[in-house]
Amino acid sequence: MQQHTGQHILSQAFIVTEDAETVAFHLGAQASTIDLTLLGKSRTDLDAAAIARAEAAANEIVDAALPVTAAFVSPEELAALPLRKPPKVTENIRVVQVRGFDWSACGGTHVAYTSHVQQIKIVAAERRGPELRVTFLCGRRARADYARLKALAQGLVARFTAAEDEILDLVDRRAAEADALRKDLALLEGEWAESKAAALYADAPVVGGKRVVVAALDTGADRVKKVAQALRSYPGVAVCLAARGERPQLVVTRSDDVALDAGAALRAAAAAGGGKGGGRPDWAQGGVPTNEALDLALAAARVALAEAMERT
Ligand SMILES: [Zn+2]
Incomplete structure (x- = not known):
């Protein structure tokens, strides 16, 4: 439910901030993805800043604790709703609303308030032809991923005996040193x-x-x-x-x-x-x-x- 509701929020956040529509999504066992279409846009990609904007907008909706409700609507009611995508069916249409933010025809189960999603974290974005596949984690999965990354950072801190913020610079310096040593070694070997x-x-x-x-x-x-x-x-x-x-x-x-x-x-x-x-x-x-x-x-x-x- 966290992942699925998070997908609704994130898809709408990409429309609001970047005008990028979700053409497909997949709720996976470890991570979920949405495929965004960039066709017809002057740009051919979303840069890191654009992706960060959409993620921030999605998390604002999470923080706002908006109610998420579902209701069957009549064709007349449907016509008045700003649905994110046209429904796949023509009768018994169930619309899931994130109050004031997103309306989607959906038969799935969702959390009651956006705050129950806890967090939406984009972990990858890669081009797939004309589309951009965004991989994201919500709630418990995002927390587990944070724990994994924290353990990784602590491992690096212990190995390099350096503060977390210094690790990248240190790795760059070590790589430069290794390059210089390789050149020296080649010279000495000769x-x-x-x-x-x-x-x-x-x-x-x-x-x-x-x-x-x-x-x-x-x-x-x-x-x-x-x-x-x-x-x-x-x-x-x-x-x-x-x-x-x-x-x-x-x-x-x-x-x-x-x-x-x-x-x-x-x-x-x-x-x-x-x-x-x-x-x-x-x-x-x-x-x-x-x-x-x-x-x-x-x-x-x-x-x-x-x-x-x-x-x-
Ligand atoms: Zn849904």
Whole structure:
């Protein structure tokens, strides 16, 4: 009854304040909606201020504690009433009146006074083609929603150790800080990859005049790939790098001046560890099931890369 009577009040409030008519409504188990037509209007939408105006007007009617009455009317009486919508039936027409505010042909049950609706709260508004769907809560539902939102706010206050009014600013600041940290991290990761690549290159054994870099790093596959990318820009180098972890990954690559089929070398190495993978002649990647398998794969890669360098 609260939701249904609230719908009558809100629909009429949208006509009075925004000239927006309700073309459909739905009284749902959790929330209710009205679909407002904006067709034929110069505007194509109702902004937040317009929606707030209608909500305020509806709540003024709630606060006014107007009687809500129902009566069957004769066709003559009906003709004299400013009905919000023409009735769907032609006889035994029951008109529900919110005194002096709204007249609707309706067979439903309603509260006796508008104050029993307690509150009308619009919680969402979204365009649906030419219409605007407004979702609202009345009375007990609005109170329950307030309790839910209050708990949410208190949760945020506890987590951020900030007053409610400061939370939005704080979230904005934290997001900006996170952005700055991400940029710093990307820069540092790039520098780290370059320096790691330089160290691996310097320490790598020379086979057939080429450097053979085979190593496992205790870091993520993305960082390992960055090091591999940095290494391949050196001259005369064949590379097999691995990321240790729950799902060990392997990369085989080479500089442009080295004749090595990275795809074939990767497949051979991965197979030695019971894994698989593949790729292009200059870049290939794959995985093996465990870190023990990774050791077998790296041993196989060391042999395969060294043999290929000896042949060139
Ligand atoms: Zn009704």
